Amino acid sequence: MLTAFARAFKTPDLRKKLLFTLGIIVVYRVGTNVPIPGVDYRNVQTCIDNAEANSGLFGLVNMFSGGALLQITIFALGIMPYITASIILQLLTVVIPRLEALKKEGQSGTAKITQYTRYLTVALAILQGTGLVATARSGALFQGCPVASQIVPDQSIFVTVTMVITMTAGTALVMWLGELITDRGIGNGMSILMFISIAATFPSALWAIKEQGSLAGGWIEFGTVMLVGFVMVGLVVFVEQAQRRIPVQYAKRMVGRRSYGGTSTYIPLKVNQAGVIPVIFAASLLYIPALIVQFSSSTAGWATWIEANLANPGATAHIVLYFLLIVFFAFFYVAISFNPEEVADNMKKYGGFIPGIRAGRPTAEYLSYVLNRITWPGSLYLGLIALVPTMALAGFGANQNFPFGGTSILIIVGVGLETVRQIESQLQQRNYEGFLR
Structure with missing residues (x-):
């Protein structure tokens, strides 16, 4: 490398x-x-x-x-x-x-x-x-x-x-x-x-964890957080690279004396098709009730309940609602960003078909079925990754800006992989070896 x-x-x-x-x-x-x-x-x-x-x-x-x-x-x-x-x-x-x-x-x-x-x-x-x-x-x-x-x-x-x-x-x-x-x-x-902004906060956040720790001068907490971080990076890389490849076959046709088509390709459907968008949506939506309570300065029962549950990251209601919102927005964003009917129509227009599946509506239904199945593990994975800061808050005594939190680690890994991929492709265009042999 x-x-x-x-x-x-x-x-x-x-x-x-x-x-x-x-x-x-x-x-x-x-x-x-x-x-x-x-x-x-x-x-x-x-x-x-x-x-x-x-x-x-x-x-x-x-x-x-x-x-x-x-x-x-x-x-x-x-x-x-x-x-x-x-x-x-x-x-x-x-x-x-x-x-x-x-x-x-x-x-x-x-x-x-x-x-x-x-x-x-x-x-x-x-x-x-x-x-x-x-x-x-x-x-x-x-x-x-x-x-x-x-x-x-x-x-x-x-x-x-x-x-x-x-x-x-x-x-x-x-x-x-x-x-x-x-x-x-x-x-x-x-x-x-975005990558630089998040990475710039890592050193101070990690040092704050070491300073706040009580075991062996904070080094045990620091080492534990680093170990959790490496495990999370490996998990995120594995899931972000995971995809379901649906084979597509294009029919062979003759135009004059030339033959066109007859090639095989695939449609890559990522497990985490929505990326980090559902986490940002869910976090932004949960901030609205807390903002209302803060600027209203009300002492009513509803304001007290919101401050104790929704505005408190460690509250059970906040954790459950945060997780459910992430799952909901994952399905919502996938539904608006990937249109199976449009993909099926384009395949039919250019003579493509999925082996064993009829072109047209059956293809769209099959793509929707596969997309829903792989979105479930992707949404659950996003929810679990996003809850890491809350667990760190309780387990390590860290603040909510836990360096290896859900949103930050997803962006860091995603942007890093994409940038390395672009540099690697430009190196390969000049007959150089990539980062990984």
Whole structure:
């Protein structure tokens, strides 16, 4: 593998792409440490060092921003608005015929949908930036910090608008950096930035586990967490690579004196067809009741129940509902992202068929049957992986930003495998060996 890396840097055009990607990553990491105007940075550091962040509400966004959210920097929102906008557009494509027609137009339609995604990203950044500024001004961003309400000393309209504009511009800049990596670098730009944001929080999270541990100076807890992490990485790699290959045979036909078709291929159906989307959906949906209770400041019975059950990651109701939501969204997302009838029609149009299955409706029914069967283990796997932070909270005394948590480990492994695959394919195009012989 090290030899392959050396050969990659010896290839001029591939070396330029790798160095360009590394340069964009450096710019991104610098931006995550530049505070926005209007924020008392000393008070922010005091709250981070001496108080427990409200990770139950802001942990997901903080993880995707590489820890920039709680530091209230220019990249505080990170790529979360872009992720949310992409998911919303993908869901609306199934509902709105205009978007579905654009998707079928090819490259021009995809470019138009990308433009809509950018507009929606900016709108969501303004909305989320306003919410973050309001939360920071009220002191609700941190729990138990005596100077939490003094993070934004000047609460005038001008300062507030400046902060929101700065964070929105930071989100637009992150989006542009990601597109630059996609066009001129290696891998998918947004995925690479997401990978870097999550990986940047690993060292501090692991060291915090060691500092909080009580056995042998915390080294036993640290070693246990590392062992669990390696096992989880192996499990995630195994499941993410697992797929059901449905054989497809194309009929042989004669056009003049030439023969066409007669080839055999397969349809790869991944066990985890939905990826990490169901986990993000479920986590975002569970944050809504907690946010309502926090900003309502109500002492009613329903608010107390929500705070004790849904807002508490260790509560039984939270665990069960979180697991069920992940399973539901896994089936929901697979249903809208893979259309068996469309696949069956395309196969029939080009003379393809599954051996033993008639073309047309029987093929669509067979694909739906197989997809439902493999989605069950995939959804259960996602639910179990996502519950690792909760088990760590009880078993290791770790905070909810457990480094080998469900969302983070799925993204880290998925992006890593895809990036390595792209580098490997470019090496093979130049007659070099890949990372694995």
